[in-house]
Amino acid sequence: MKWKKYTIETTTAAEDFMSSMLMDLGIEGIEIEDNIPLTKEDQADMFIDFLPELPPDEGISHVSFYVEEDGSDQTEILKQVKIGLEKLRDMVEVGSGVITSSETEDLDWINNWKKYFTSFTIDDILIKPTWEELKEEDKDKFLIEIDPGISFGTGKHETTQLCIRQLQKYVEGKHPKVLDVGCGSGILSIVALKLGAREVVGTDLDADCMTSTRDNMQVNHLDLSLGTFYVGNLIDDEELQEKVGTEEYEIVVANILAPVIIAMAPVIPARLKQGGYFITSGIIDFKENEVKEAIEAAGLTVVEINHQGEWVNITAQKQ
Structure with missing residues (x-):
């Protein structure tokens, strides 16, 4: 299979904004190249004795994305990218914004990335890939063991870490029933269960996520009867909303994207018990107010806002 690679020349200040814009358009497989010097923490994670010498950091970044050559309306995708790029100019210096293209052959992307996923901790939680020996x-x-497969969710991304810290705060000692919307690899469901949730229900648009989640539950020695998972879109699928249930959850957690959270907000209060919490992330910082307003318009009260890097967690309560 051949893919078309498109690369946007931008600035290091805009690269996260650019990535968020592309994700909002449904584009996956985003790649960022820049010459920002690695921090000591980054260097420690890479286990490399001698780092290559990079050119001076001149604030230039190249953000690339891939589009399958067959079956994709590349003209429409590029049109939407260019519109999004122009909108970003009002918020941040995006640089030249020049888009170049090239072809690339299909690679073993599913497995090649594994060399970059190594054990790490979030506070007192150790997250370890299944293929790495426990020290x-x-x-x-x-311990949480994870093999994301082709699903989103190693735990390394700031948004996942923000959600995990909130689950620690609101799950431990309370034994809630948790709804995980956009469960991906199942990492948040697994964290919730290991922290003491009595039961989890998960949804995702991708059927592969059901397999990943159940496999990861077994790896973590969790009883499969503690989790029920459905394929579908909670926003407008009334049958799925009925399966998930009404006023059954002490916690709903969603680590998705800002536009999805905004669209989903109206159906969340009906899922929560009185006093229940909606924990969400996947929100780039310049969309914080927009998401907050949508959550409040749905009738929930925002009780916490947390930041990590340029990403935001909003936690709200049904009062």
Whole structure:
């Protein structure tokens, strides 16, 4: 299979905004190239003795995305990207914005990325890929093992970490029933169960996520009867809304994207019990107010807003 690679020349200040815009358009497989020096933490994660010498950081970044050559309306996609790029100019210096293209052959993307996913901690939680041996000194730690497969969710992204910290705060000692919207690899469902949730229900648009989630539950020695998972869109699928249930959850968690959260907000209060919490992330910082307003318009009260890098968590309550 051949893919068309499109590369946008932009600035390092705009690269996260650019990535968020592309994700909002449904584009996946985004790649960022820049010459920003690595932090000590980044260097430690890479396990490389001698880093290559990079050219000076001149604030230039190249953000690339891939479009399948067959079956994709590339003209329409490029049109939407250019519109999004122009909108970003009102918020941040995007640089030249020149878009170039090239062809690339299909690669083993599903497995090649694994060399970049290594064990790490979120506070006192150790998250380890299934293919990595558990170190002797880590055997007594609070452990989550994950193989995302082709689903989103290793836990390394800031948005996932924001949600995990909120689950720690609102799940431990309370044994809630949790709804995980956009469950991906199942990492948030698994964290919730291991923190003490009595049951989880998950939804995702991708049927592969059901397999990933159940496989990861088994890897973490969790009883499969504790989780029920459905394929579908909670926003407008009334049959799915009925299956998920009304006023059944102490917690709904959604690590998706700002436009999806905005569209979903009106159906969340009906899922929550009185006093229940909606924990959400996937929100780039310049969309914080828009998402907050949508959540409040749905009748929920925002009780916490947390930031990590340029990403935002909003936690709201049904009062």
